[in-house]
Amino acid sequence: MMSDIEVARSVTMKPISEVASRLGIPDEALNNYGKHIAKVDNAYLATLADKPKGKLVLVTAITPTPAGEGKTTTTVGLGDALNRIGKRAAICLREPSLGPCFGVKGGAAGGGWAQVVPMEAINLHFTGDFHAITSAHNLLAAMIDNHIYWGNDLGIDTRRVAWRRAIDMNDRSLRQITSSLGGVSNGFAREDGFDITVASEVMAVFCLAKDYTDLEARLAKIVVAETRDRKPVTAGDIGAAPAMTVLLKDALAPNLVQTLEGNPAFVHGGPFANIAHGCNSVSATQAALRLADVVVTEAGFGADLGAEKFFDIKCRKAGLEPDAAVIVATIRALKMHGGIGKADLSKENVAAVEEGFANLARHIENVAKFGVPSVVCINKFVTDTDAEIETVIRLCKEQAGVDAVLCTHWADGSKGTEELARKVEAILDAPRATPFTTLYPDDMPLLKKVETIAKELYRASAVSADAKVRKQLADYEAAGFGHVPVCIAKTQSSFSADPNAKNAPTGHVLPIREVRLSAGAEFVIVICGDIMTMPGLPKVPSALHIRLDANGEIEGLS
Template identity: 70%
Template structure:
């Protein structure tokens, strides 16, 4: 059937019409020699960073973070903007590398769909990227569950370490949304199956192995971090680690090839590393340190993203990834859409196509909050307005006016979905001006929100008050005791990784806009000693999501030509 000329092409139709370059040509453009790349077919490659001569001796390029307002069902297009900005920077003559996370199968088959950008700002081949890709997530899942199996096996064969089966904290993982596995009883069925205990599953992207994988600088660092992961405690509360179980070496073997960054391309033939993928609402939400640092050595500009809104993604990018990896961001792009801002202003989804300046002005409070927050880290920001066809000039003008007069930042309309790099060249020029300005935002330069030596409870309270504008944090005595015990064990220097709903500054996903003076309830804390942070679970957030009433999986199928339909 011929394409209707009046109907715009879908993301997948655009991707399938693209003429992709061979991956060796993309590697050559990125300055990666033949001996360093390992092809996975014609359009994907693994990159062996150790085989790039003198890589670590090169100067770093500029690091640009793309973040966003709190997400809504109306969509914001953060990944699309990341890709579009990367193409725009390349179009104005900057050697650029895009660094993104790998999509998780859970959201792809749940509610979110594919995660490779959209329109004419995509990374390709998008079907492979969204489905299995190079097998990294399978390797991470296998490594995690190998440790799970070795824990139970150790207990079965005499439990020489004296692990208290009531205090095993290491759960299992699966890269799929499956609420029925959140809490289970394992080892049932008799003596030969081991000692029954309570257990459960998290989604793979919430695994500490994923966090370790994304923060490790090389294989030696990976193995050391894996060995430090705490899997449980003895009766006298002595911590037992993966190294004690003698699992970390075998886990490293499973992750050996996965740790090499994945090279793909944009529709315009610009290189992109897609590697690692912790969620931002239940983990730290950034692509791998290995890919980002390699990109900085290979390119003048690296464009990366942090998951969900800046209250989760950007805060963790700054306070965890930049702190751990020694990164210094040069500028931040905060993505917003007219539609999403109107939804934050109280407009229902079915009325977003109508101009509503009053609701838009009200919703801009959410954007303003994120601008203020980013500035607290000493980084200059600019707003990227991701253009939708129903937007009106008056709405764009209002956003630009409020951003300039009230928030003190510029706002640039971007049409990359429809026009590719042509639609982001102005944003690219403004970003370059910010990144290459002789003086930082306030003369002090980039900084994290809190120092290492601040007590853990105070770190969490500071995040809640400064970033979420909460009045306070609360927790029962058991949780407060956990904070105290973790500090007493020598982990008080760790940063905080908040697990919280992405939809609101509060812990209520329905509280849109810019709420203030709410209270953040802390449900539990999890020590990620290998990754090097403390996960603080707030509100009703789940580390194993469930499928929605009508999951995307119901619409994903092969057409008569064997092509995938319904994923995008």
């Protein structure tokens, strides 16, 4: 059996101009990064603004487990299968972060015969977008400290500098640091820290910005500190937004690559869904919708995180109305939610599948609350038995009222997802039964928005927030930010804030530890439980297995 990287290398990629031509993109609109990667010029994309939009399909999943789900793989397989049945389809994915690539999760280019390529480039430096975002973030940090050093005309209270630094790597030692040590010439010593780049507000702004003007305006609104009398200081006050925009100029153009079957794929932006909003860029999605009949995109982790933020943040801000959703599940993951340990997942256990189905059922219910029709993809593993598969298909129909389709795209490419594509096609062609809706209105108070998500989607009984958090939320509302959505940062491993609470817990309390205003991205981050905005490496990181062989080929990247 070939590894993912061996499969990717076995395929002859098409010139990127040929891939672009399938969407009608002319050569002059491409800025090529070698033979197989290109950025699509934003000036060209602006000319498409009046074209009708295609249909939008979201791929989401059940609550993740160590057994794996395969959301990105399914996105690729479905996009290929839609092209296979005659649709002009494109996919939209997030760019992988170096943190998980060298940590525990691995790459994010799909797997088996459902991948985007060139996978090594996509998983590593790609077109440099993340480096540009990191540089823009840290330019702002440097300009804040420089302003303080040269007289602090804005009166920034150095105890209330909220803007941390960023790096696209898991490094727990940087979570909390003391900066500017070493004497008078190095500035004023203060507490500081790093977030991973995918949690940066610059990443969120980058993914939500419509164009250069919008990008600079959003960057200027980022709140970086407070004065001694608690007045906000913004990146615009510091004067950093124009230079930050310059650093992001080339990055803002969407990246075009291809699937193993030569179909177009936009891979652009990459906020995590457990600590950020978990969706690819608005610019890439809007471009794809103007160029393709059907666009398949994914949002990180389960429907309680990525899908909720896709609907409540991205769709709200970009005016998108998704037409269908695919919820990915595996027999292995359902058995884990049903109480089976990883070592026993290869053994048939229909009872555990039935027990774990509660998790899938809740995700189906949650997606329906947004008015989006869905179909379940059972991503097949070789150890799945007919009885287990038939149980999921039956329960989906009898208890949740949706179809479930067995898919083998990892092994068979688009052929293994053709039935799913036809189910999605049927949903797209049918009259819309319910309109798309967000979970809460703009004018709902911030804490009430958190409570709505916690009770409606997580099935929590309450939200706990101490007086400091409640005052901070009240201050945000008083400052004019009460209308913005909330972005919940919590563990991806459970509906609750406890990663060990598997399946479908109810009656738990969602503990708010901290809140942060992302004024440029226009949402409030609500940090719950023990979730960290700077992950650490595991005991045995993937980096220990990644190397060059004697021929200069990369080994160990998946």
